[in-house]
Amino acid sequence: MAGMADERTFVIVGASLAGAKAAETLREQGFTGRVVLVGEETERPYERPPLSKGYLLGKDPRDKAFVHDGIWYAEHDIELVLGVRATELDATRHTVTLDGVEPLPYDKLLLATGSRVRQLGVPGTDLTGVRYLRTVTESDALLDHLKRARRVVVVGAGWIGLETAAAARTHGAEVTVVEVDTLPLRRVLGDEAARVFADLHRANGVDLRFEASVREFRGQGGHLTAVVLADGTEIEADVAVIGVGIRPNTELAENAGLAVDNGVLVDAALRTADPDVYACGDVANADNPLLGRRVRVEHWANALNGGKAAARSMLGEDIVYDRVPYFYTDQYDLGMEYSGYAEPGGYDRVVFRGDVPGREFVAFWTSQGRVLAGMNVNVWDVTEQIQELVRAGYTGTAVDLDRLADPGVPLGDLLS
Ligand SMILES: Cc1cc2nc3c(=O)[nH]c(=O)nc-3n(C[C@H](O)[C@H](O)[C@H](O)COP(=O)(O)OP(=O)(O)OC[C@H]3O[C@@H](n4cnc5c(N)ncnc54)[C@H](O)[C@@H]3O)c2cc1C
Numbered sequence: 056m057a058g059m060a061d062e063r064t065f066v067i068v069g070a071s072l073a074g075a076k077a078a079e080t081l082r083e084q085g086f087t088g089r090v091v092l093v094g095e096e097t098e099r100p101y102e103r104p105p106l107s108k109g110y111l112l113g114k115d116p117r118d119k120a121f122v123h124d125g126i127w128y129a130e131h132d133i134e135l136v137l138g139v140r141a142t143e144l145d146a147t148r149h150t151v152t153l154d155g156v157e158p159l160p161y162d163k164l165l166l167a168t169g170s171r172v173r174q175l176g177v178p179g180t181d182l183t184g185v186r187y188l189r190t191v192t193e194s195d196a197l198l199d200h201l202k203r204a205r206r207v208v209v210v211g212a213g214w215i216g217l218e219t220a221a222a223a224r225t226h227g228a229e230v231t232v233v234e235v236d237t238l239p240l241r242r243v244l245g246d247e248a249a250r251v252f253a254d255l256h257r258a259n260g261v262d263l264r265f266e267a268s269v270r271e272f273r274g275q276g277g278h279l280t281a282v283v284l285a286d287g288t289e290i291e292a293d294v295a296v297i298g299v300g301i302r303p304n305t306e307l308a309e310n311a312g313l314a315v316d317n318g319v320l321v322d323a324a325l326r327t328a329d330p331d332v333y334a335c336g337d338v339a340n341a342d343n344p345l346l347g348r349r350v351r352v353e354h355w356a357n358a359l360n361g362g363k364a365a366a367r368s369m370l371g372e373d374i375v376y377d378r379v380p381y382f383y384t385d386q387y388d389l390g391m392e393y394s395g396y397a398e399p400g401g402y403d404r405v406v407f408r409g410d411v412p413g414r415e416f417v418a419f420w421t422s423q424g425r426v427l428a429g430m431n432v433n434v435w436d437v438t439e440q441i442q443e444l445v446r447a448g449y450t451g452t453a454v455d456l457d458r459l460a461d462p463g464v465p466l467g468d469l470l471s
Contacts, residue, residue, distance in 0.1 A: 061088035069167030070094025073336030076362030106194035107218035144311040168304035179272025184279030212239030216298035335361035354382035395428025440466035
């Protein structure tokens with residue numbers, strides 16, 4: 056009723072991009088109740104992409120990564136509780152326990168707990184110089200290492216590994232990338248497009264070792280000196296960065312009895328089976344009605360948009376979160392955006408439009424007359440059109456695949 060104070064408390068667990076965007080949206084949408092944003096890290100919410108790019112390259116200031124100014128939270132009456140872990144969720148009592156002691160009652164709860172790095176279970180990961188990269192503190196430490204590093208080994212040729220390899224080369228180190236698969240990013244891009252990234256790194260002087268894995272990190276006096284591969288090869292190194300994937304932080308949901316399967320299961324409104332508990336960002340495995348399947352997206356745009364969508368849903372709006380998955384990377388002079396969803400084995404062919412050796416092109420993954428995904432490399436302002444082509448495939452609109460490869464045909468003209 057107009058004039059009555061809103062007595063409700065909305066708690067958001069996870070003070071990163073998704074959580075901060077949810078808090079912002081609650082206020083933007085006029086929610087006047089209590090908003091508590093709880094984060095285990097001691098820094099206020101920040102974005103992670105700069106941690107392996109501009110900031111790690113030493114180009115961008117640290118402050119640029121933060122989602123809001125420090126003062127913003129107080130100005131918007133958002134209780135930012137940092138350095139505190141939510142240890143238990145009691146969905147029946149509607150409480151979340153902070154640091155094992157203090158139960159915080161909620162009316163609605165958003166899990167925006169994201170993910171953490173997958174650990175590599177080999178000896179020597181405790182040596183100085185062996186690093187993971189997820190948090191800004193880890194990026195601070197890695198930047199410090201890279202400024203002095205002579206030989207860097209990157210374990211894992213995924214996005215984080217490759218961006219870190221590019222940063223290390225840019226700092227002037229010799230870089231070796233060790234990857235178990237036959238190409239970088241093969242499980243995301245498939246062989247055809249993965250080769251572009253292998254070529255890019257080779258052209259920039261990176262030594263790529265495929266079908267190789269790490270047996271141990273070896274050191275002297277507590278400092279890393281070499282990385283030993285499974286076949287006994289020893290690679291001299293003073294810094295090693297492990298980027299072998301992440302796992303979603305699902306424990307709170309799991310222990311509360313909520314359904315978890317590669318992330319917290321939520322519907323298209325980002326709701327769990329409990330009507331007062333929601334999840335978004337990296338931790339959510341959400342039903343995407345457009346794709347007709349569940350997806351857990353581990354990318355920036357999903358944290359940004361999912362946080363906003365979850366907030367609206369918590370406020371009772373009838374939302375359908377059906378965005379085309381999107382991500383991007385920057386490595387050396389290559390900038391790339393990818394929209395859609397295609398897995399190796401799930402597409403018929405890859406169609407290239409433009410100059411692949413010159414690394415200025417768009418690649419499309421197609422299947423049975425549909426565009427499943429598109430990746431623009433050093434070609435800009437085409438994301439919207441690519442996403443329209445992807446959407447068309449799911450909504451039954453025909454796409455002229457015969458002219459997909461022709462750069463003379465505007466992308467918009469491919470839709471009939
Ligand atoms: C180095 C790096 C570079 C990246 N670059 C790109 C890129 O170029 N493009 C792209 O699309 N994506 C990129 N990503 C991925 C993107 O950053 C993530 O998808 C995004 O951070 C997910 O946001 P989130 O808010 O869902 O979760 P997170 O960012 O994981 O944040 C979750 C937060 O919740 C906290 N938390 C977890 N459990 C608890 C608990 N029980 N109690 C309290 N707090 C808790 C965590 O400490 C963390 O701060 C990158 C990621 C990294 C690490």
